[in-house]
Amino acid sequence: MPKIETLPDGSSRQRHNLNHQAIEDYLKTIYMLAQDESPVSTSRIAEARDVKPASATSMIKRLAKLKMVNYAKHYGVTLTPSGEKLALEVIRHHRLIELYLIEALGFSWDEVHEQADILEHVISEKLEERIAAALNYPEFDPHGDPIPARDGSMTKVAVEQLSTIPSGRTVWVRRIIDDANSELLRYLADMGLVPGTAVTIQTVAPFDGPMTLLVDGEAKIIGRNVAASVLVELA
Known part of the structure; x- marks a missing residue:
């Protein structure tokens, strides 16, 4: 997957797609990190995204302008309601795709994460609903992670x-x-x-x-x- 800064001039559509994907990836990362500690520090986000802190800070400021996150220097990052909604939507896509790849296409559970990371950004809501229906609206993905429902709710199990x-x-x-x-x-x-x-x-x-x-x-x-x-x- 190319990075935005490596694209030649004139690649506007590809730049748009990568920008959109980057936004979703950051929101998903912040959501996952916040399950252990919130607010989430910029350094933790940078480490999770495998980027330099300055790059993470730049994206976080951009997300703040889009009203997807709340950010204050030396305080950390939290998702806004709209940011959390989008993060949960991407997570739902990812986990449904993982299960579908196993159930319908015969992938093994160690193969599906990478494929779902790509497909989670491109499937439509209509296709997502068809996949969920075909799988009889599952509550968990192949690795046991809960699949968010359309309203963002998830089944919780004490572990x-x-x-x-x-x-x-x-x-x-x-x-x-x-x-x-x-x-x-x-x-x-x-x-x-x-x-x-x-x-x-x-x-x-x-x-x-x-x-x-x-x-x-x-x-x-x-x-x-x-x-x-x-x-x-x-x-």
């Missing part, structure tokens, strides 16, 4: 990191935190740690050592750092 669960407990896998990490997703799939799977914690080694899990009747050993990326619901 904890698998790495924090003591031995002897049985849990249900609900979400994977880093759904963009294809290698991690393939590893977790091989371990059987996918949303909807029941897992019993057999042993937990001390000093952040590995955990032994019972998954579908088989003992699996998983590092504590990997277990931290798996969110579970207590059975």
Whole structure:
């Protein structure tokens, strides 16, 4: 995907498309970061977008002029109602597309994030509704993330990191935190740690050592750092 500054003069349509995509990407990023901490600092946004702080600040000021965010220097960034609405719309597109690519086109769950990142910006509301209807209006995407409804509401499930669960407990896998990490997703799939799977914690080694899990009747050993990326619901 080319960057705006690398385009030759006269590429007005492509510049418009990339500007539109950049706005949506920033709003989505701010929304996701705000789930952990709000207001969101410019440095966190820059890190998440993999850009220099000055570039992030420039885009944030632009979003503020568009009344998509509230921004004050040394305070941070929050989404306005219109900014949050657009962020949720893009997230809805992304998560519906991920599920559709798996259910209808046979993609694996480690392949769909990159494809959805591209398609989320271009599908129409009519196509989005057709996809949702074809999937029977799902509440969760393939990685367990909730899919926003048309009104922005989402199903919420109380979850904890698998790495924090003591031995002897049985849990249900609900979400994977880093759904963009294809290698991690393939590893977790091989371990059987996918949303909807029941897992019993057999042993937990001390000093952040590995955990032994019972998954579908088989003992699996998983590092504590990997277990931290798996969110579970207590059975």
